[in-house]
Amino acid sequence: MIGEKIVSFETINSTNRFLMENHTNYPDGTVVVALKQTSGYGRNKRIWYSPKGGLWFSVLFKPRKQIEPSFYTRLFSVSVVRTLEKFKIHVNIKWPNDIYLYGRKLAGVLSEGIFEGKKPVAIVVGVGINVNNDIPEELKTQAISLKEIMNKEFSLMKLLEMILKNARILLRKYTKKKEALTRIWKRYLIQKEGDILHLREGGQEKLGRIVKITSDYLLIEIDGEIKKIYSIFPH
Numbered sequence: 001m002i003g004e005k006i007v008s009f010e011t012i013n014s015t016n017r018f019l020m021e022n023h024t025n026y027p028d029g030t031v032v033v034a035l036k037q038t039s040g041y042g043r044n045k046r047i048w049y050s051p052k053g054g055l056w057f058s059v060l061f062k063p064r065k066q067i068e069p070s071f072y073t074r075l076f077s078v079s080v081v082r083t084l085e086k087f088k089i090h091v092n093i094k095w096p097n098d099i100y101l102y103g104r105k106l107a108g109v110l111s112e113g114i115f116e117g118k119k120p121v122a123i124v125v126g127v128g129i130n131v132n133n134d135i136p137e138e139l140k141t142q143a144i145s146l147k148e149i150m151n152k153e154f155s156l157m158k159l160l161e162m163i164l165k166n167a168r169i170l171l172r173k174y175t176k177k178k179e180a181l182t183r184i185w186k187r188y189l190i191q192k193e194g195d196i197l198h199l200r201e202g203g204q205e206k207l208g209r210i211v212k213i214t215s216d217y218l219l220i221e222i223d224g225e226i227k228k229i230y231s232i233f234p235h
């Protein structure tokens, strides 16, 4: 069960990295949380700033069946959205894995997997939320924290417990109905099918129309051609 075992650190390089390297020693559902990460990362090993005051944690899954890691990204994205709704904070998901508030990034989710052939041996889902932490100067225009908008500090452990509880509920409800979870996730997405996006292609800025949103890619019509894209600017 998610959170049956919780391992906490004051400082760690990365909670995702810890579980990716030590998954054999921990059971399904183990949560690793740290007050501070020294080498937190996002997709394509981009830096994830994780100073003291934020909520940085990862959850280990050992699925018995074949499953896409992105299922867990959606599970935790929806779980974070629903948890924040309890505080009357209404956030959106920016495709595919960012949580946005007032046009700025509040949180990110990163799922990674270790596979034997097509079978996942371990899937690690990392969640990073700017809660009481300061935002580094270079990200001030694009990132936001809960403290900044609510003018108060939050209990990290309470927030963690609430997110894990919502994740348990969603997992129970949607493991066998994955499409239903995708539909809920799509409802929270900022981007909708039919929307026009600004895209960067070969150093040029272009307009593209979203033809289809899937969890792994967007089908975009650019200059009359349909293309698959895997990330949108700014990341």
Ligand code: BT5
Pocket (backbone or CB within 6 Å): 013, 014, 015, 016, 017, 037, 039, 040, 041, 042, 043, 044, 046, 047, 048, 049, 050, 055, 056, 057, 058, 097, 098, 105, 106, 107, 108, 109, 110, 125, 126, 127, 128, 129, 130, 139, 142, 143, 144, 235
């Ligand atoms: C993500 O990556 O958004 C996934 C972040 C997952 C972090 C968690 S924390 C616990 C666990 N342990 C880890 O090491 N990671 C996970 P991506 O979509 O690639 O976004 C990365 C980009 O977000 C960076 O290039 C920056 O532009 C921006 N960024 C970095 N730190 C940020 C922060 N604290 N708040 C908002 N934006 C940030």
